[in-house]
Amino acid sequence: MYMANRVFELQYSRFAIVLQLFIFIIIICLLYRLLSIPLWLLSIVIMAVAWFVFQKKPQIQRFEYLDGQEWSFCFRHLPHSIQHRKIRQIIDHQCYIVIYFYDPLHPPCIIWWDQLSVSQWKNLKILAKLA
Template identity: 60%
Template structure:
């Protein structure tokens, strides 16, 4: 596998955004039927704040397979340094791939099918099969 096949540039997932919005609306519609108007408005406000907070967090923009379990990760925030992380497990769920890191301080990374160009998505799936 050539070096170009080991570099992945992530875009923001539109599918993930639509899925989050759908779940947000389902929870709001169900809670509207269960809560008084005051509590519903409070829960709407808290959920909206939490959603916008999570959307604004720095996210992984670029990652590259180095060797064995070592990968390098670069973030959307240029002030954050490139990190070298070990991946303990990679699971292919067909429409998304989840990377689990050896160090417990890092949360698993979910990569949706629409975050990568088709060729990079196929290369990542090939790496998962080879791992």
């Protein structure tokens, strides 16, 4: 399959942050009704720490098609390091796309619609249908 101009430059997703904040607020409201105040405050601290820990996971800055199933990935925390990975599957969930890799050591990547330009988002959706 010929793939011309398959370079994707990712931005930070504001939508993902707002969605996480919305879910966080809903959980806090539900826990407020279910727990005593000390346990509720403890749960808020635990959820905040968990959120910060999950924010430290590597985030893709750029990825590009190379050949066959081979792609190159550049991450924000290692801007000068490029990793080569084979993509097993790309699944389109309308407002985000999940990329699965053959190597089980690499966790799946989620790409939100607001991380790409409109043309790049359309190209990635087409790629997900073809894959």
